[in-house]
Amino acid sequence: MTDTNGFSLTRRGALVSGVAAASTTALPLEARPLPAETPAATVPVSFTVNGKKRALDLDPRVTLLDALREHLHLTGSKKGCDHGQCGACTVMVEGKRINSCLTLAVMHDGDTITTIEGLGRPGDLHPMQAAFVKHDGYQCGYCTPGQIMAAVAMLQEVKDGVPSYVSADLTVAGRIDAQEVRERMSGNICRCAAYSNIVAAIADVAGAEDVA
Ligand code: FES
Numbered sequence: 001m002t003d004t005n006g007f008s009l010t011r012r013g014a015l016v017s018g019v020a021a022a023s024t025t026a027l028p029l030e031a032r033p034l035p036a037e038t039p040a041a042t043v044p045v046s047f048t049v050n051g052k053k054r055a056l057d058l059d060p061r062v063t064l065l066d067a068l069r070e071h072l073h074l075t076g077s078k079k080g081c082d083h084g085q086c087g088a089c090t091v092m093v094e095g096k097r098i099n100s101c102l103t104l105a106v107m108h109d110g111d112t113i114t115t116i117e118g119l120g121r122p123g124d125l126h127p128m129q130a131a132f133v134k135h136d137g138y139q140c141g142y143c144t145p146g147q148i149m150a151a152v153a154m155l156q157e158v159k160d161g162v163p164s165y166v167s168a169d170l171t172v173a174g175r176i177d178a179q180e181v182r183e184r185m186s187g188n189i190c191r192c193a194a195y196s197n198i199v200a201a202i203a204d205v206a207g208a209e210d211v212a
């Protein structure tokens with residue numbers, strides 16, 4: 001038999017290949033052979049993390065959080081929800097806080113990133129880390145790195161005059177009270193509910209007396 005494309009095929013050959021195709025599609029999905037895997041293409045990314053230049057080749061779908069935790073082994077930043085809802089993954093990019101689970105590492109090529117490991121060290125704690133210890137601002141500690149990073153960045157936002165949803169007077173920069181702290185920290189969830197001690201730690205660093 002000759003088809004219109006000029007291929008010749010015997011009746012027997014056509015039957016054999018037809019039966020083979022039919023038997024493959026008749027297999028249950030899980031028993032069918034998997035298509036050969038093609039390795040994901042990677043792209044080079046480099047950034048400065050905690051003062052050190054780091055260069056990686058990453059699948060462009062890798063989040064900044066996974067790049068930090070899985071590729072650079074900086075496991076201080078925690079994966080809580082992986083959906084931008086808990087704040088456990090908060091790091092600073094170019095001095096601004098960000099949920100690292102919601103952004104791709106490739107979007108930060110050339111950026112300066114600070115994680116909790118770069119804020120202070122045992123024996124040389126950042127004042128916010130020391131205040132969390134002093135005020136017992138954590139219980140299990142899982143949310144704590146994100147809380148501390150958010151707290152440090154939040155106080156800088158207040159200093160810079162960035163208003164929040166509850167700022168009553170937009171002409172007065174640098175005003176910090178309990179309402180401001182609670183609103184500005186509302187993206188960071190603590191399952192242990194250490195909230196009042198977290199607020200006390202932040203108030204201590206801010207030098208705010210009317211925060212309770
Ligand atoms: S892990 Fe990123 S916000 Fe929850």
Ligand code: FES
Nearest residue numbers: 139141190191192
């Ligand atoms: S201290 Fe446990 S989740 Fe916040």
